[in-house]
Amino acid sequence: IAAHLEALEFDVSLVATEWFLCLFSKSLPSETTLRVWDVLFYEGAKVLFHAALAIFMMKEDELLLTHQVGDIINILQRTTHHLFDPDELLTVAFDKIGFMTTNTISKQRKKQEPEVMKELDERLRRLNSLRTDDK
Numbered sequence: 001i002a003a004h005l006e007a008l009e010f011d012v013s014l015v016a017t018e019w020f021l022c023l024f025s026k027s028l029p030s031e032t033t034l035r036v037w038d039v040l041f042y043e044g045a046k047v048l049f050h051a052a053l054a055i056f057m058m059k060e061d062e063l064l065l066t067h068q069v070g071d072i073i074n075i076l077q078r079t080t081h082h083l084f085d086p087d088e089l090l091t092v093a094f095d096k097i098g099f100m101t102t103n104t105i106s107k108q109r110k111k112q113e114p115e116v117m118k119e120l121d122e123r124l125r126r127l128n129s130l131r132t133d134d135k
Contacts, residue, residue, distance in 0.1 A: 001056050019048070
């Protein structure tokens, strides 16, 4: 899935930012959100990654057939808005994703940090450029 999304130049933050910032409350039905929160409070932040990866995994076949970023967003939004069975999501998140520790997540964050900082610098330069052009 990752290779396909990268080939389409799909920025996962288009969907994941809302998922993580709102703790899935704006994207999942309330009964599913509350179950995710239950597990989040018990297991910690790694649950957010498990749930996000599970959503992608649940729609893997459909996502691999896409050719446009808009189609990916539509599939993911349709999926999250109709995930009324929290057991379905959590089963995939914990039985099919595999074990993920907080330490593993921290290592991956550290590994991605230079790329993230580079992108933030680039966005800041563009913003400053736009402000200069407006003056």
